[in-house]
Amino acid sequence: MNAPFIPTPSLIDVARRMVPRYTSYPTAPHFSPAVTAETYGGWLEKVRDRGEAISLYLHVPFCRTICNYCGCTTKAALRDDPVRAYAASIHDEIALFAERLGPVEVSHIHWGGGTPNILPPDCFEALVRDLGNRFRFRPDMEHAIELDPRHVTAEGARRLADLGINRASLGVQTLDAAVQKAIARIQPLPVVEASFAHLRNAGITAINADLMYGLPLQTLDTIRDTAERVLALEPSRFAIFGYAHVPWMKAHQRLIDEAALPDAVERIRQAALAREILERGGYVEIGIDHFALPDDALTLAQDERRLHRNFQGYTDDAATTLIGIGASSISRTPWGFAQNAPDNHGWRRAIESGRLPTVRGKAYEGDDLLRAAVIEDLLCAFEVDLAEVAARHGASVDGFEDDVRRLAPLVNAGWVEVRGSRVAIRRHRHEIARVVAAEFDAYLGRGGRHSTAV
Template identity: 45%
Template sequence: MQTPILEKYCDARLPWYTIYPTVPEFSASVGVKACENWLSRLPSNESVSLYLHVPFCRSICWYCGFPTTSTRREAPVLNYLAVLREEIRLVAEQAPQALLVSDVHFGGGTPNLIGPAEFLALMEFLRRRFAFTKTATVAVEIDPRTFTMEMAEALGNAGVTRASLGVQSFDPVVQVAVNRVQTEAQIAAALENLRQHGINRVNFDLMYGLPHQTVESCVETASRAVAMRPDRLAVFGYAHIPSFKRNQRLIEQTALPDTTARAEQAAAVAETLVAAGYREIGLDHFALPDDELAVAQKAGRLRRNSLGYSADTCKTLIGFGASAIGRLGDGYLQNEVATGSYTRQIRAGHLATSKGHRLTDEDRVRGAVIERLMCDLEADVPAICAAHGFDPIPILDSAERLAILASDEIVDIEKGIVRVRQEHRFILRAVPAAFDAYLAARLG
């Protein structure tokens, strides 16, 4: 990819478009009352997804951009679990009936810091408060450094069906530079423990653009990962925004690869994974042909939500825990980000919603266009607008950057159908940004 194109379109400030509108557009005017109202009006004939955020780690990785704190003690985790259960009770009571759950995701932080007995108890509590479908998916993010055989057994007994392992890089120099030192043996042991307990669907998270990374070290990491044959891999580009995350200030900025080097790393990893039989999924995922994401993509029903790419077709995602984001029928909601504020709200008997966004009809149209671009690298704008009762002309005309993207041969546009050229997958975010009605005002 040409350096001028990369410099023009690789803007770290561009959203990842897991949701639209994005969190900076959320307002405190949409709070607890809206959450209560939206929960009470959830349809009884549709299943929902649940997300539970665990904001604790044993140590903080310097690249991390998620809300989490480090703790060596068990007490903060146990106290948090008690509050989490109370929030689950409050939400369940607001719903008009026992909600049907088809998908559960534990994220963080490090969800496997929850002890085996406590995790089993939490899953039992969820199953008492909600009606799980027989085929419900339960996924857990795992730090291999703190994962035990006992925890693997508990996950299996709790009905967990998928696990995501944070690998990032096998290069020891890179690991030291980002404060995440772990051995290949630890990854292999975690994978073996999961498979021994019936959890056979496993994801690996890899990263490029980290300090001291090279094309060679990225390919070496990808090759080692492929040898373990996970079902899918997420390959994220590190976004260095130290003004936003203080822990990123500990990273040596001069050791970070430049934009061209990052693109070369991303391309080399993609080439390695595709050669090993994985299919490219959207912006940054790769999956074996029989994985849920690959099947969903082939069928045209791949989704994008606050957790990333998903085969989950639920319209409703309820977020539990500090900072958790959910989507109900009328819009998006986010809990208090700070664990202390979240705890105080729940202990006072209130939901912890701190802000949100009520979707307009135009938001829904633009969001649908953005989701298809992020999932399929293609969006039939007239068809999407027709499905929402919208005139496509104003939507297309307002996307002023589309003409520039077309002239730079990033996209092809034919009869309102926008297609991103495959060779520009690395800068995909620049295309949905053209349909983001809020972005220009935010970036200035």
Template identity: 45%
Template sequence: MNTLSLLEKYCRPGPRYTSYPPAPHFHTGFTDADWRAELEAQRDSGRDLSLYVHIPFCDTLCWYCGCNMVATRDYGRAQRYLEDLFQEIERVAELVPPRRRVRQMHWGGGTPTFLRPEDLERLWRRLAAAFHFADGAELGCEVDPRELTYEHVAALKALGFNRISLGVQDLDPEVQRAVNRVQPEALIVRVYDWLRAAGFSSINLDLMVGLPRQTVAGFAATLETVVALRPDRLALFNYAHVPWMKRHQRLIPEAELPDFATRIGLQALSLERLTGAGYVYIGMDHYALPGDELVLAQRAKTLQRNFQGYTTHRDCDVLAFGASAISQTEEVYAQNLKKLSAYRARLQAGRLATERGWRLSFEDRLRRDAIRRIMCDLELDLAAFAQDWGVDLDERCGCREPLRQLAADGLVTLEGDRLRVTGVGRWFLRNIAMVFDGYLPHAQDPAPRYSKTV
């Protein structure tokens, strides 16, 4: 079966598996009291911590955006939000003993650098006072080049941040106008040079395919510039057009979206140009230079996947702060209230900000482990896995026949009990993982919950 036929067959809605079960299954029966109880139960845990902080503000609305964000020019809203964040940080920190070290932290949004440099420092000081950071902790921040100043760059470096993720998406001016995100190539290059000059040794660029007015020729020019910059990592996301979930995406005329053949061409071009330039295709939408920690972790089979995508911090619980942020332990997911007014009201009432969550069953943990290993290791010894978990895997998941079908289409190989994802199969990791999803066959929603897999 050729690639076009495969894409037509397997391009259907499916989760990205940044959690299992995926976030749409979380429920409000899991409350802030349950999250408090989980934190107290984990006081003696030997697991270290990863922190996530959500800053939802942006100056302008990008029409493709799928994040929980607020477009505003009123900086007072950000200052009020910071005070709420400080309350949440202190309330959670009271339940976490200082021996649990922070090995990783990421600030996302929205745009964290919507905050002024002095407020970035205030936020960092509150976190540093509340938690014990390990020496050499990975500290990352997302930045919007349109809002970034050199003072922001200097502040982040002075605070100890060592990883930066820069939103580029596409350098074609026509595409930028079509999504209301105009940022000339010269601006991107200037900001990138600031970051390198400041000493940031790990820079990620976010790109996106499937945007309105995108062409293969236009995106080839974007890739040429990006490859010349030589970022350490690249995230190449597929635009998820979900106007039933994100109403502002209705501003994008569907007639301007690239057709199926063009989307395939964009992905094929990206794979060819980036691997040809020496980047390793991790899987899903991530590329990295050969010496990057993501590549080394994948080879060592210690790569992990969570709500920030791929990560090297496998043995960490995630404590997440801010509206809509999702925390997780080995057995629990807990998501905060999404609306800023509700988030503030909850904290002012002296409670944790949790709105909904999920406590994993044995079945959930089993299936999550299988999905993680496929998406991170790109292989799975089915017999050894079943023995580790003490189950008959096919009896539990009914996976053998679907895997044989995937093998017949060339997405995986099955040598005895060893499953391996093929080069072509890396495009379809979500589809392969869906074999082990126990919730998809029972989904009853009339509207799709997920974007298309390819």
């Protein structure tokens, strides 16, 4: 193993900056009520007229218990009644979309949460059938679901496979007992191993493992132990996310002892160690926080510059429209973003009245699409040709002069290279990519609080 990575003071300062994750641009803090249900409905009719394949995201905002670290929009549901009521409203929302979209083709479906498999089996099956009846599933459609390993059973895995689920993401996070206790998520290694086995025995072999760094009580040793143990399970892909401590947004995070959180130096070292272990294990780095095997579709997309970044992370999904279904879900269209009501009651009331539950969003304006393309290139390929992107959007590269000028400290440090119209991140890519991207964000500083870059 290489010598321990010791970040310099200047790198620590950069990694401490509060910047967006850039799973969208413009980012969610800049959404407003100016995008209404009527606005979004008009966009959907344009999507129908284009005749292109779309992607679907279905949000299930329920868990049996809430983990202390969770940053998702979800709530605890000990009984099935509220989950069943929610599923019934999802059917009605699907009908509203189908009225505007028609039998459009679907290339990707992703179930997130929360814990999507908290849906009772008959409810889940009915929703999948409803989607299949109203839309046209591509034969090669990726049908993915996020799963809590504690709730994966042999029977449940078989049901998922029978309904066409062909990729699962398991939230492993950490295998250290002390850290698990601190985040209120107890799942020993045998539980995780069993979830892998159940999925594979059911025929779901594309399995992602999600890990985290920066959790309370985590150390380099616990990071190493978790990464090596999960590596032995041979997932198809890994994602390694830094814990975002945002107690001003997620009140339950106040249960975490801030004194037990790793500092900026330790966070950087933990992320670097995890990357080193996975690379040594044969995985290819994908962007800033994903890893995949050399022959994986995500690796090929990166090699061929077809990689994209959306609300679910890195993807090879080329669809320009992503329809978010469920409370708080965000949709992306070629004309802008639309977000559903975040509270279940408000979301349900809108649907019951026959209206799309849109409460806010952001229509593209000015150079939004141009800057979105620049930011996506930086986060997917760590480089961008500003002249090429500007020409593709009918704009002048001169509009980036101030943005490039602000990169001077990173250029002088030897971390970023600017040659003509090309900007490339040469060193510390994972630590500074979001910071570099932020220099091209025309909205940054106009409100909203973010997590640290690492």
